[in-house]
Amino acid sequence: MKKTVTLAAFMLLLAGSLSVIGCGPKAEQPANENQTAEETQSARDYISIVGSSTVYPFATVVAEQFGKTTDFKTPKIESTGSGGGFKLFSAGVGIEHPDITNASRRIKKSECEMSAENGVTEVVEIKIGYDGIVMANSKKAEPFSLSRKDIFLALAKEVPDPNGAEGALIANPYKTWKDVNPELPDKKIEVLGPPPTSGTRDAFVELGMEAGAKEFAWIKDLKKKDKDRFKQISHTIREDGAYIEAGENDNLIVQKLDANADALGIFGFSFLDQNTDKIQGAFVDGVQPAFSAIGDGSYPLSRPLFFYVKKAHAGTIPGMNEYLEEFTSDKAWGDEGYLTEKGLIPMSKEEREKFAKAAQELTPLSCDEL
Amino acid sequence: MSKSTTGSAARSSASSGRVKTIDIVNKGLKSRYRKEKRFRVYGLLSIIASAVFLAFLLSSIVFNGYSAFLQTYIKLDVPVKTGMINEQNPRRSDFQGIIKAAIRDYFPDVTERKDTRELYSIFSSGAAFQLREKVLKNPPEGDTTISLWVPADDDVDMLMKGHMKRDVPESERRLSDKQLRWIEKLETDKRIEKRFNTTFFTAGDSREPELAGIWGAVKGSFYTMIVTLVLSFPIGIAAAVYLEEFAPKNIATDFIEVNINNLAAVPSIVFGLLGLAVFLNFFGMPRSTPLVGGIVLMLMTLPTIIIASRAALKAVPPSIREAALGVGSSKLQVITGHVLPLALPGMLTGTIIGMAQALGETAPLLMIGMVAFIVDIPGGFTDPAAVMPVQIYLWADSPERAFVERTSAAIMVLLAFLVSMNAVAVIMRKRFERRW
Numbered sequence: 001m002k003k004t005v006t007l008a009a010f011m012l013l014l015a016g017s018l019s020v021i022g023c024g025p026k027a028e029q030p031a032n033e034n035q036t037a038e039e040t041q042s043a044r045d046y047i048s049i050v051g052s053s054t055v056y057p058f059a060t061v062v063a064e065q066f067g068k069t070t071d072f073k074t075p076k077i078e079s080t081g082s083g084g085g086f087k088l089f090s091a092g093v094g095i096e097h098p099d100i101t102n103a104s105r106r107i108k109k110s111e112c113e114m115s116a117e118n119g120v121t122e123v124v125e126i127k128i129g130y131d132g133i134v135m136a137n138s139k140k141a142e143p144f145s146l147s148r149k150d151i152f153l154a155l156a157k158e159v160p161d162p163n164g165a166e167g168a169l170i171a172n173p174y175k176t177w178k179d180v181n182p183e184l185p186d187k188k189i190e191v192l193g194p195p196p197t198s199g200t201r202d203a204f205v206e207l208g209m210e211a212g213a214k215e216f217a218w219i220k221d222l223k224k225k226d227k228d229r230f231k232q233i234s235h236t237i238r239e240d241g242a243y244i245e246a247g248e249n250d251n252l253i254v255q256k257l258d259a260n261a262d263a264l265g266i267f268g269f270s271f272l273d274q275n276t277d278k279i280q281g282a283f284v285d286g287v288q289p290a291f292s293a294i295g296d297g298s299y300p301l302s303r304p305l306f307f308y309v310k311k312a313h314a315g316t317i318p319g320m321n322e323y324l325e326e327f328t329s330d331k332a333w334g335d336e337g338y339l340t341e342k343g344l345i346p347m348s349k350e351e352r353e354k355f356a357k358a359a360q361e362l363t364p365l366s367c368d369e370l
Numbered sequence: 371m372s373k374s375t376t377g378s379a380a381r382s383s384a385s386s387g388r389v390k391t392i393d394i395v396n397k398g399l400k401s402r403y404r405k406e407k408r409f410r411v412y413g414l415l416s417i418i419a420s421a422v423f424l425a426f427l428l429s430s431i432v433f434n435g436y437s438a439f440l441q442t443y444i445k446l447d448v449p450v451k452t453g454m455i456n457e458q459n460p461r462r463s464d465f466q467g468i469i470k471a472a473i474r475d476y477f478p479d480v481t482e483r484k485d486t487r488e489l490y491s492i493f494s495s496g497a498a499f500q501l502r503e504k505v506l507k508n509p510p511e512g513d514t515t516i517s518l519w520v521p522a523d524d525d526v527d528m529l530m531k532g533h534m535k536r537d538v539p540e541s542e543r544r545l546s547d548k549q550l551r552w553i554e555k556l557e558t559d560k561r562i563e564k565r566f567n568t569t570f571f572t573a574g575d576s577r578e579p580e581l582a583g584i585w586g587a588v589k590g591s592f593y594t595m596i597v598t599l600v601l602s603f604p605i606g607i608a609a610a611v612y613l614e615e616f617a618p619k620n621i622a623t624d625f626i627e628v629n630i631n632n633l634a635a636v637p638s639i640v641f642g643l644l645g646l647a648v649f650l651n652f653f654g655m656p657r658s659t660p661l662v663g664g665i666v667l668m669l670m671t672l673p674t675i676i677i678a679s680r681a682a683l684k685a686v687p688p689s690i691r692e693a694a695l696g697v698g699s700s701k702l703q704v705i706t707g708h709v710l711p712l713a714l715p716g717m718l719t720g721t722i723i724g725m726a727q728a729l730g731e732t733a734p735l736l737m738i739g740m741v742a743f744i745v746d747i748p749g750g751f752t753d754p755a756a757v758m759p760v761q762i763y764l765w766a767d768s769p770e771r772a773f774v775e776r777t778s779a780a781i782m783v784l785l786a787f788l789v790s791m792n793a794v795a796v797i798m799r800k801r802f803e804r805r806w
Binding site: 048057060061063064067071073074076079096139249250270271276277338341342343 | 461487491495499534538541542543544576577578650654656657658739741742743744745746754766767768769770771774
């Protein structure tokens with residue numbers, strides 16, 4: 001009897017010591033973690049930003065400047081894509097939800113309404129500038145000069161039958177640029193571009209392909225009659241190898257262009273800007289991608305960039321107003337600001353003033369405007 | 371030797387005229403030897419092929435990345451006069467302005483506004499932060515001149531490292547002819563040189579390549595791994611011991627076993643989705659933190675650890691168990707006193723393999739917000755943090771040319787981290803291992 005008691009005591013001791021060994025540091029840490037977790041629950045001391053991967057390179061520069069020149073913590077920025085950003089942003093008000101979302105397109109009415117349903121009633125819209133989408137090739141070759149119609153004909157999955165009646169579509173027969181347009185060089189169509197998940201691809205399809213498709217009167221008419229069919233024709237990129245999905249990594253596309261002088265690549269203007277020694281932008285509708293041409297809208301493949309601010313957070317998260325001030329200051333987004341060095345195309349002075357005012361006064365957006 | 375046996379066999383078969391087993395053996399012998407030789411050559415070839423690939427990979431990483439350990443610095447004499455520093459609040463002084471004045475002092479002949487802008491862009495924007503830090507640490511009294519080695523802009527750095535050519539037309543490089551002339555002036559004055567890049571090992575992420583560092587990601591990885599280890603090691607081993615030693619053999623345990631084996635093969639992004647749904651949305655844990663990242667990675671490594679630990683427990687000879695039971699130990703005593711210490715080296719190996727896998731993961735972290743731009747260096751488990759593979763991914767995606775070499779350098783740091791983790795495992799195994 002006595003033996004069993006000592007044995008039991010020993011075992012208990014053993015189990016105890018084991019659990020101390022096994023869980024000792026763990027037992028200590030969760031206590032710590034809970035404490036700090038509670039602290040962060042009650043107040044987050046940094047700004048949380050999500051959204052577009054196109055705006056990411058600009059927002060991060062501002063965030064870094066802001067973090068280094070003020071006493072606030074540097075904002076945390078996640079690159080989730082515009083749609084993913086809105087989804088996180090509109091989930092609700094409270095410190096577990098992001099404060100700002102970046103977007104390479106305007107907020108959709110449905111997204112705005114969803115925010116309102118979740119309690120995010122006051123959203124401030126700030127336009128920050130423009131981004132150009134370029135088609136570029138290696139400097140070893142002649143620069144391309146394309147029209148949007150050429151782009152559509154070269155890259156769409158189905159194109160209007162050149163010999164057939166109006167309304168007839170055939171699988172894209174064009175093998176070389178010369179087939180598309182006799183003025184273009186006799187080179188194989190080979191375009192490296194982003195995959196369907198990319199915002200750049202969305203914008204390219206919308207600004208380049210869709211506009212090109214509208215050059216055909218009957219397709220343009222289709223937009224009103226049968227929107228889905230119109231989208232299917234104008235938004236579907238060919239899958240027979242002429243368009244090569246090169247992944248989200250734009251640097252990789254640049255490297256591949258350098259190695260293959262016949263290929264064209266599709267990416268954001270900032271990558272052209274950083275690699276002017278290797279690649280050149282193609283003329284689109286006669287305009288070469290350059291700061292001025294994108295800024296004044298004469299280059300057709302350009303789109304505005306935005307970010308959206310949750311007004312309810314402006315009072316609770318420290319540094320929100322100061323971050324907005326930094327972003328909307330002329331030294332950041334002005335004609336000679338540091339964002340232009342990173343490839344952002346600035347807005348006109350009037351537009352800048354308008355949105356700087358909106359940032360200062362936090363004028364909320366109404367869903368009916370969209 | 372084989373020749374002589376073949377010879378004698380041939381003779382004996384010729385004399386007797388009957389087919390003997392040895393003849394059949396001898397007949398096939400040559401081709402069997404050939405087969406074995408071929409097999410060995412195949413094996414050797416595959417080893418050589420993998421060694422070549424590995425060597426190619428490593429050398430390309432090292433070749434691309436070694437230059438990131440150096441950074442171009444420019445010596446700048448910064449005159450600081452009274453009144454330049456804000457007396458009440460030195461933090462609010464215009465340090466950028468002071469640096470710009472110092473640059474203008476050094477190049478007095480540059481006056482055009484457009485030119486001065488180009489001139490400033492030779493220097494990194496980090497110069498002002500460096501001056502700020504220095505001034506805040508020991509505020510200057512009266513008029514002094516502070517001599518600083520400030521980082522050069524990433525384009526200048528690329529030029530100095532030879533990644534940008536000087537002899538091509540102006541339009542084909544990112545630095546203008548004027549900027550090249552200024553850099554040449556700095557070179558003749560011996561004011562520009564490449565030095566060891568301490569920033570890379572001490573700073574967090576930055577959008578300026580010359581200011582970007584890996585330390586924030588290293589610390590993020592460290593905290594995440596601690597959470598993973600502290601949770602997965604005890605849980606994994608307890609599960610393995612129970613399943614191997616105590617669990618009754620029935621359908622339920624079979625079911626659990628099959629599931630654990632399957633879990634080890636589940637794509638890691640699935641664990642990220644689980645983490646998002648359970649830890650972030652349901653429990654409301656803070657996003658982008660090592661705490662959540664560690665828990666998600668723990669889920670991923672658990673199956674690996676359990677499987678390896680069970681194999682280690684199985685490998686303990688039954689004689690040990692029986693001997694211990696024979697002298698009257700209880701089952702718990704047998705396990706804690708004899709089986710577990712003997713199986714521990716194998717369990718440690720499994721744990722380290724699981725941890726090494728976790729260290730290289732980005733996919734599950736994407737869902738819980740750890741793929742993010744984070745400048746501040748994390749100080750704890752609930753600070754937002756990135757981990758090393760995430761940092762590599764983010765840099766590989768940045769447009770600036772100078773990030774290419776930094777990406778490779780970050781890979782080298784990650785590999786060093788992995789190698790040292792494996793070294794710890796090997797040492798521990800050697801220390802605890804017991805042979806019979």
